[in-house]
Amino acid sequence: MEKLHVFNTLSRKKEEFIPLKEGFVGMYVCGPTVYGDAHLGHAKSYVSFDVIVRYFRYLGYKVRYVQNITDVGHLTDDADSGEDKLQKQSRLERKDPMEIAEHYTYTYFRDMDALHVLRPDISPRATGHIPEQIAMIEELIKKGHAYEVNGNVYFDVNSDSDYGKLSGRKLDEAESGTRVNTAGDKRNAADFALWKRADESHLMQWPSPWGPGYPGWHIECSAMSNKYLGKTFDIHGGGLENQFPHHECEIAQSECVHDTEFVKYWLHNNMVTLNGQKMGKSLGNAISLQQFFTGDHPLLTRSWKPQVIRFFLLQSHYRSTTDFSETALEAAETGLKNLMSILESIAQAGTPTAAAPFNLEGFKKTLESRMNDDFNTAMALAVLFENLKPLRAGILKGDIPENIAEVQSFVFRFVDEVLGLSVSGQAANADNDAAEKLDHALKLIIELRANARSSKDWSTADLIRDTLAQAGIRIEDGPNGSTYKLD
Template sequence: MADSQSKLHVYNTLSRKKELFEPLNPPFVGMYVCGPTVYGDAHLGHAKSYVAFDVILRYLRYLDYKVRYVQNITDVGHLVGNGDDGEDKLAKKARLEQSDPMEIAEKYTYTYFRDMDALNVLRPDISPRATGHIPEQIEMIETLIEKGHAYEVNGNVYFEVSSDPDYGKLSGRKLEEAESGTRVETASDKKAPEDFALWKKADDGHLMKWHSPWSEGYPGWHVECSAMSNKYLGESFDIHGGGLENQFPHHECEIAQSECAHGKEFVKYWLHNNMVTLEGQKMGKSLGNAISLEQFFTGDHRLLTRSWAPEVIRFFLLQSHYRSTTDFSEDALEAAETGLKNLHSMVNTIEKAENGPGDAYDVESFRSAFDTAMNDDFNSAQGIAVLFEHLKELRKRITNGSSPSNLDEVKAYIRKVVDGVMGIWPSGSGDGKADVTEGLVQLLIEIRKEARANKDFALSDKIRDDLKELGVQLMDGKDGTTFEID
């Protein structure tokens, strides 16, 4: 059943090609995605990345893979500004907010999950914190020193890039090029400018520091992902994801550390999502043009004229491919909102209908079209187009009185893809109050029916208009009046 005609192919940054997806140990799949550095509110760019990988996760599970999804929380500050002289991000934020770095990390970890929950992003199976894995990181650094891939100077430990012949295989960057870059700080104790820190000795006043064989200090940024992915997914695993901008240096360094430490291939498939742009510019924290998710949800931002529901944001993002840039505009959001509303309306109509006298619906062709779209490197935009086509056709049949004889089966599949894979099921129907609301609206419909029978159109229009104000849309059809709640 899982193999209609096509099989899942994913674009692997390592080969720069689409490759047939074949897990190392089927049906198990290990997936690691770089999580946020928790020193600020999550913005639309985070949403694109994590919604994309959420659908990737959901689709893999739809294909019956047993996925373990690990996403780190970076709660150790990393350096700000140029070279190694900058200030720790979390420490800086802590100073600005007059609190402790761990308090900052806790606060933004909370808001991160809050916002992701709102976007209907499934929680990772494991969300390891960098600060909770200092011993693992130290152990990895020790291994690298033993194997001659790292060296210690003045309490600092650096990875020696020239000791790794494969360095650059992900980003296509060569050593000579890195060295020629004039913007690389050379005034440090590193042997070579491209060497990167595994452990840094803490300055006086540095707030986050730990004991290590080399100094009181803190780990380099890249080593946390290597150590934690190794701990929870093993020395080799299937998928590593993250934002395009992490390709270099972060992911390149992860590969170097992990492969030099373990002597085997680190990750089989590297997946990178593209950026969200705003007026053609990358949206980013450091660029100061980021609109946070909370601001979208409340509408409280100078570039927003109103608030936008989380499901609209999710749907909007899924309408473009994860490897394409997504250019944000309120016009585009509005189009997405209307489109989603129509999709929900179709789903609701189908959900309310029952098996009818019509021909059986070809669920297999539905499934095949959807799988073909998603098998092509998780083409969610195409997948949504397939949903529209089939939902439209189904609604047409139902409206024409020829509801398919196997509608139950169709509904089950719709639930699987719309809810299970895309995560865009209509919300707000199902809680206890819904029944009361339905009853009340039904009552008003009855009253209005009498008014219409008496040609009291003033009253019937008032009922309809006032209900619309409340977000309830009445629709008069041949077989009576139906309604939709916003």
């Protein structure tokens, strides 16, 4: 595709992306509820939107990327009877809810950093925007879209004729057969809470015009997106499971307050599954990112590097489910290693020979057309392999294209800036000083082994190679001497 197209959940079609303001993209993505460690499902979502943001920037857009931190308001159970998740966790850990929020906000960013997920430009906390949420609720009441009962405030879904436009749900359909049976003091079972009354035992509470309480889940995103992105903005993203009710409710609140379209393009990423079942915290089958990084989980036989997780996720489309298995991770790991090895060869290409130029324009165009097609990273990776493999083969033969410098700079820019895969990952992570010392030592060992080889002392040569291999250092013999690689 020549121009960027995105799949818009509102229309259920791919649409050309046209920004509200030329050159700028305002984007809001639902962030985590910080009461536990982030797992592979979070990684899929945030890696997906990370690539989307990166690609917009690559295209030259100035992006304002807002991703909230939900540190209050999610209930463990039904919207009326459940306990606040943070409050529950704080009871379990015997900590203040804010300690819980702070801790898991920290681990969230720690894990996302490891995955090379760029930090959002703004990470607003729900608890930091209580006045904004209250103001919005007051406006909804004033306009007749909300009502107060006993210190609770509910949104009146019947007051909004558009309600259901995102999820394709009609109000009367939802009434029979659902498990929503707690009408409580609501006028309509489908009405949702904007503000909840808190009793004295509730740890997180704020004063409000309706008495002490705390905000409902959906209102934070409406209030904060409005504050930082305006009444209408370009893109709202999140996990597919938030389409209803969360995003539907956001639309209702925002559009009823502002009387204008809330979001132009709704993007939803699909789930990570484990044995065909959705991976989720509350389902108890989630493997946290830390557990992947350390290998400390009954379903894991070993640890997995963040980079491998990222590459694994990039190999499938963000709107497809990603089925997790260690076999699949292993395949991704080898694939990534091979890609990196190809890139290394390209990086080390010497001065150009008389070889014909590499078709950089065509390569770039193909790559961009795949990304323009709703951010098809799986395709982009295929294009990378398809084009770079022959290039490497040529380089190894000594055919170095005259435009190698441009090729190198483009390839590295794309892989690093757009895909977020760091080419010199290992080298960059290593301690430079120690690496230098190791390099000296290995050069000596390789020289001694070369002497052994020239006197056909194969047993010594093999002993050196095998022992180093066990330590994760691979010796490879080539026509111009031996080299080593760190696993």
